[in-house]
Amino acid sequence: MLDKFWESLGGELAGEWLRRAFSPPFLFYLSGLGFYTLRHGWQPLWNWLRGLQLLEQVALLLGVLLGLILSALLTAQWRSTVLRWLEGYWFWPLRWLEKPCIAWQARRLRQAEIRLNALFEASSPGVARQRAELELFVHYFPGDPAELRPTRLGNILRAGETAAAQKYGLEAYACWPRLWQLLPAHLREDLTAVRSRLLTLAELWGMGLLSLVWTVWSGWALPFALLWMGVSYWRMLPVAMVYADLIESAFDLYRLRLYEAVGWQCPPDSQREPAYGAALSEFLWRGTLAEKGSYSPDRAAQEEGEAT
Numbered sequence: 001m002l003d004k005f006w007e008s009l010g011g012e013l014a015g016e017w018l019r020r021a022f023s024p025p026f027l028f029y030l031s032g033l034g035f036y037t038l039r040h041g042w043q044p045l046w047n048w049l050r051g052l053q054l055l056e057q058v059a060l061l062l063g064v065l066l067g068l069i070l071s072a073l074l075t076a077q078w079r080s081t082v083l084r085w086l087e088g089y090w091f092w093p094l095r096w097l098e099k100p101c102i103a104w105q106a107r108r109l110r111q112a113e114i115r116l117n118a119l120f121e122a123s124s125p126g127v128a129r130q131r132a133e134l135e136l137f138v139h140y141f142p143g144d145p146a147e148l149r150p151t152r153l154g155n156i157l158r159a160g161e162t163a164a165a166q167k168y169g170l171e172a173y174a175c176w177p178r179l180w181q182l183l184p185a186h187l188r189e190d191l192t193a194v195r196s197r198l199l200t201l202a203e204l205w206g207m208g209l210l211s212l213v214w215t216v217w218s219g220w221a222l223p224f225a226l227l228w229m230g231v232s233y234w235r236m237l238p239v240a241m242v243y244a245d246l247i248e249s250a251f252d253l254y255r256l257r258l259y260e261a262v263g264w265q266c267p268p269d270s271q272r273e274p275a276y277g278a279a280l281s282e283f284l285w286r287g288t289l290a291e292k293g294s295y296s297p298d299r300a301a302q303e304e305g306e307a308t
Contacts, residue, residue: 024200025071028207031228035214035221079203086202086233087154101150109141109148140241153233153240160244164251168267169277172247174285175258182257183250191250194243198236205232 037045052060085091090098116134119127140156142148143166149155164170180188208228214221255277259266264280267273282288 023068023072023075024204024207025075026068027204028211029068029071031211031221031224032214032217035218035224038220039217075203075206079199079206082206083199083202086151086205086236087157088150089154090150098150102148105141105148105150105152105155106145109138112137140244153236156237156240156244160247163244163248164255165277165281167274168251168255169274169279169281170251170255170258171278171281171285172251174281175251175255176247178261178284179250179254179258182261183254187246187250187254191243191246194239194246198239198243201232201236201239205229205236208232 049057088098088101112134116131116138119131119134140159142155142158142162144162147158147162149158161172164172164175183191205228208225211221211225211228214225256266258264259276259280262280262284264283265276267276279289
């Protein structure tokens with residue numbers, strides 16, 4: 001039985017190493033090899049490999065695999081930074097582009113809302129599909145114009161992060177780390193998997209950007225890199241929509257668990273919930289007790305009994 005255990009463990013480790021070896025850096029090096037051979041041909045490289053001894057070839061193969069694994073470990077450290085950059089959280093000197101890009105995104109949103117309002121009043125055939133597409137587009141923008149980001153990806157993710165504050169007064173930066181501990185396992189697994197997919201695509205986009213270096217061997221590397229980056233970014237958008245929906249759904253379905261776990265009075269109705277949520281967020285972030293203070297169910301039940 002233990003032999004089977006170690007065999008399965010070895011298989012999992014081998015799969016992990018192979019996954020790291022054939023990660024986005026593998027595509028980066030492979031594209032570089034392709035552009036090198038496009039300029040110099042396969043023959044010089046093939047002759048060099050044939051001239052190596054067997055042990056040298058094995059050592060070369062192991063060195064390549066080790067290099068791919070180390071590259072994957074290195075790029076995994078900055079893929080979160082790449083994702084933040086793609087969301088529009090730019091550093092100097094690109095920060096001067098932030099305001100005009102946000103203005104452009106706001107203009108796109110206003111135009112979509114105007115068209116959507118016009119479609120609500122129309123009754124011609126085919127309107128329903130256009131309306132659904134526009135509603136989907138508008139949905140993945142933050143409700144507060146001040147929260148707009150300069151990129152479409154940033155607005156999608158920001159819409160998921162700010163939906164709880166808009167509907168329930170719960171600020172994600174204060175409540176999400178606590179709510180995460182209360183979510184069911186299947187939802188946390190889904191969120192982790194989608195987040196990992198999003199980061200992998202961000203890493204892939206970063207490798208496309210780095211592939212611009214292959215222009216030293218071929219001018220075709222420029223359109224290739226731009227296409228690589230465009231496809232990677234385009235693939236990120238639906239994944240980001242799923243991630244934003246999962247975050248919003250987590251607050252929709254399980255936010256009351258947070259009130260109960262903290263010992264906070266649950267909102268009595270939907271109209272007063274934003275005020276309760278804002279007070280809870282203030283307490284979790286700064287430890288400040290607002291008008292709606294902490295709540296003890298046992299004490300409240302006792303007070304209600306005394307009042308009756």
